[in-house]
Amino acid sequence: MASVAPLAAIAAQSGTAPDTRRGMRGAKRYRLNAFRYLIFCVFGLFFLVPLLAMARFSVEGTRPGQFSLSAWTQIPSYPGLLSAIEITLELALLTCAVILLLVVPTLIWIQLRVRWISRAVEFLCLLPLTIPAIVLVVGLAPIYNYIRHYNLSALQLFWVYGILALPYSSRALAAGLGAVDLKTLSEAARSLGASWLTVIWRIVVPNMWQALLNAMLLTTALVLGEFTVAVTLLYTNLQTALYYISRDTNNAGVLFSTSTGALVFAFMLLMILSYVGRRRRRRRG
Amino acid sequence: MTSPVTDAQAAPTRAGVRVRLDGLRRRYGAVTALDGVDLTIEPGELVALLGPSGCGKTTTLRLLAGLEDADEGRITVGGRDITRLPASKRDMGMVFQAYSLFPHMTVRENVAFGLRLRRAPRAGRDRRALEMLELVGLTQQADRYAHQISGGQQQRVALARALAIQPTVLLLDEPLSALDAKVRAQLRDQIRRIQLEVGITTLFVTHDQEEALAIADRVGVMKEGRIEQLGPPTEVYSRPATPFVAEFVGLTNRLAGEVRGGQVTVRGMTLPLVDQAVPDGPAIALVRPEAVTLASGVAGAGGALAGSVIGVTFLGATSRVSVDLGDTTVLAQLPTSEVGSLPPGGHVTLAIRPDPVLVAQDSQAVPEA
Numbered sequence: 001m002a003s004v005a006p007l008a009a010i011a012a013q014s015g016t017a018p019d020t021r022r023g024m025r026g027a028k029r030y031r032l033n034a035f036r037y038l039i040f041c042v043f044g045l046f047f048l049v050p051l052l053a054m055a056r057f058s059v060e061g062t063r064p065g066q067f068s069l070s071a072w073t074q075i076p077s078y079p080g081l082l083s084a085i086e087i088t089l090e091l092a093l094l095t096c097a098v099i100l101l102l103v104v105p106t107l108i109w110i111q112l113r114v115r116w117i118s119r120a121v122e123f124l125c126l127l128p129l130t131i132p133a134i135v136l137v138v139g140l141a142p143i144y145n146y147i148r149h150y151n152l153s154a155l156q157l158f159w160v161y162g163i164l165a166l167p168y169s170s171r172a173l174a175a176g177l178g179a180v181d182l183k184t185l186s187e188a189a190r191s192l193g194a195s196w197l198t199v200i201w202r203i204v205v206p207n208m209w210q211a212l213l214n215a216m217l218l219t220t221a222l223v224l225g226e227f228t229v230a231v232t233l234l235y236t237n238l239q240t241a242l243y244y245i246s247r248d249t250n251n252a253g254v255l256f257s258t259s260t261g262a263l264v265f266a267f268m269l270l271m272i273l274s275y276v277g278r279r280r281r282r283r284r285g
Numbered sequence: 286m287t288s289p290v291t292d293a294q295a296a297p298t299r300a301g302v303r304v305r306l307d308g309l310r311r312r313y314g315a316v317t318a319l320d321g322v323d324l325t326i327e328p329g330e331l332v333a334l335l336g337p338s339g340c341g342k343t344t345t346l347r348l349l350a351g352l353e354d355a356d357e358g359r360i361t362v363g364g365r366d367i368t369r370l371p372a373s374k375r376d377m378g379m380v381f382q383a384y385s386l387f388p389h390m391t392v393r394e395n396v397a398f399g400l401r402l403r404r405a406p407r408a409g410r411d412r413r414a415l416e417m418l419e420l421v422g423l424t425q426q427a428d429r430y431a432h433q434i435s436g437g438q439q440q441r442v443a444l445a446r447a448l449a450i451q452p453t454v455l456l457l458d459e460p461l462s463a464l465d466a467k468v469r470a471q472l473r474d475q476i477r478r479i480q481l482e483v484g485i486t487t488l489f490v491t492h493d494q495e496e497a498l499a500i501a502d503r504v505g506v507m508k509e510g511r512i513e514q515l516g517p518p519t520e521v522y523s524r525p526a527t528p529f530v531a532e533f534v535g536l537t538n539r540l541a542g543e544v545r546g547g548q549v550t551v552r553g554m555t556l557p558l559v560d561q562a563v564p565d566g567p568a569i570a571l572v573r574p575e576a577v578t579l580a581s582g583v584a585g586a587g588g589a590l591a592g593s594v595i596g597v598t599f600l601g602a603t604s605r606v607s608v609d610l611g612d613t614t615v616l617a618q619l620p621t622s623e624v625g626s627l628p629p630g631g632h633v634t635l636a637i638r639p640d641p642v643l644v645a646q647d648s649q650a651v652p653e654a
């Protein structure tokens with residue numbers, strides 16, 4: 001459940017178009033801005049109230065009206081929880097890397113060489129959205145039986161997470177790539193002596209930072225909040241670890257402190273990434 | 286024709302090289318974009334490819350650049366066969382029709398990019414970049430980004446960037462077509478000046494005949510994937526090899542006439558033919574507007590060559606007069622000073638200078654130039 005809030009917030013953030021309203025007249029812009037702030041406040045409250053309640057609960061003392069940080073300090077004492085956090089963060093990194101290394105070159109290749117399959121690929125990338133996670137797992141179980149035969153680490157979940165993150169990240173990346181005149185720029189670079197790798201690294205990537213950041217953010221958020229696949233494939237990640245704790249203890253505090261921690265982490269990531277993106281844009285604009 | 290003037294400052298270490306295209310063919314599905322293109326560009330020469338849309342100019346250039354693969358044929362540069370060499374290894378400078386500066390780099394970084402890829406030391410490439418910017422007159426803008434300079438300036442930076450790597454060949458694909466008329470003419474002359482200064486072998490693609498004639502040592506007129514005629518601008522203009530070339534390069538009047546014994550008779554006037562071997566019979570004579578002169582009033586020959594003025598288009602030093610001959614309309618191009626006495630509706634008598642003319646069979650397809 002902890003995953004829902006950041007995902008929605010991120011989607012809202014990544015969907016904002018670059019400012020095209022510069023030429024608008026005063027009154028209209030004022031009304032638009034007022035409307036924006038209104039929406040922002042409503043949604044902000046909608047997301048913030050449960051979050052604050054959660055954070056508040058995590059510092060609840062033993063008696064009403066008392067505060068205590070014990071729920072936070074207890075986190076390390078739960079066996080497996082720290083390692084679950086660690087593995088989830090590693091999974092997030094790994095999935096991001098796989099997604100970027102796989103999707104960016106593929107999209108470039110499609111746009112330059114095999115335009116006609118772009119529709120089919122787009123459709124394929126969106127498929128994971130329409131397939132319920134549980135169905136996906138049923139299909140994947142035999143493969144994971146095989147993988148488990150060789151390697152038990154929950155890091156192996158990155159295969160599925162890559163697929164699950166594909167719809168979001170490929171959308172973000174395609175949007176970013178679409179804003180670059182890929183054909184002309186790559187040909188110019190090629191004629192100046194750049195290899196394809198150089199074209200991607202020196203020309204394409206620097207021109208789609210915002211999209212890369214968005215894709216990474218969406219992927220990270222997805223991995224931090226993933227539960228179904230991990231629990232059905234019997235791996236331990238952050239969410240499943242929390243679930244086991246909630247089942248085995250009656251200490252709800254630590255659940256909430258960890259969830260709040262995960263959320264705060266995701267939010268910080270969001271802020272940092274969007275700040276970096278904005279700074280880059282300002283430096284160029 | 287061109288003696289490469291080597292300017293000590295801007296000089297590349299490489300002199301111009303000879304480029305040869307041999308029987309290049311390229312198909313896109315059912316479309317034959319190139320149908321056997323042969324072309325030799327002499328060292329330091331500027332050849333302009335001219336032709337209507339879709340005739341294969343860009344394809345020729347892209348094959349030479351290595352951005353597209355030939356189905357058949359051979360490309361040699363300086364005696365070396367580069368047909369199978371990838372674009373990144375060809376050392377060719379290219380300027381595109383679309384703005385192609387890298388948006389995340391400053392003007393200076395753009396120009397230095399090719400040198401950076403060649404791992405040139407920083408000081409050296411900065412110096413070279415500034416030299417190139419000096420060559421195109423943009424040192425002031427060195428630290429701006431592409432979106433902070435005008436379109437014409439962007440194309441000049443693109444030219445500087447292409448030249449910075451000391452390419453063997455310079456390729457220009459309609460680099461001026463996105464610019465307005467005045468900037469266009471200026472930049473065209475600047476490109477030519479720089480090309481002569483650097484002495485680089487250059488292929489220039491355009492669909493604008495004035496541009497091609499003004500800038501090139503030789504002009505190649507293309508039609509449906511082949512080069513129809515290749516020659517110096519004056520020759521292509523005054524002695525077109527085919528009716529297509531005549532029509533595409535400059536405006537042409539089409540007048541019905543009769544060929545007999547190496548001459549064509551048009552409305553009572555006899556004109557010599559470029560090609561003496563044309564069989565006798567009815568034909569269409571292609572007459573340049575400059576070869577038509579006008580006298581006011583209905584005098585002399587009268588009859589078939591008498592008509593009335595429909596309109597006058599002022600072009601500056603010359604003006605173009607369209608004359609209604611009853612069954613057809615003829616364009617005449619005259620010095621503006623002679624046009625004053627020709628009010629619309631006024632009666633005039635035509636004369637045609639006896640320059641050699643081409644004839645077209647009626648059925649021959651002719652482009653809308």
Ligand SMILES: Nc1ncnc2c1ncn2[C@@H]1O[C@H](COP(=O)(O)OP(=O)(O)OP(=O)(O)O)[C@@H](O)[C@H]1O
Nearest residue numbers: 313316317318337338339340341342343344345492
């Ligand atoms: N990538 C491609 N795929 C399919 N057909 C192509 C492709 N590139 C060129 N063609 C076709 O090849 C022919 C020649 O194209 P080319 O771009 O060389 O023309 P052009 O002389 O440069 O025309 P323009 O003056 O309009 O730029 C055209 O009929 C075009 O439709």
Ligand SMILES: [Mg+2]
Nearest residue numbers: 342343344459
């Ligand atoms: Mg073209």
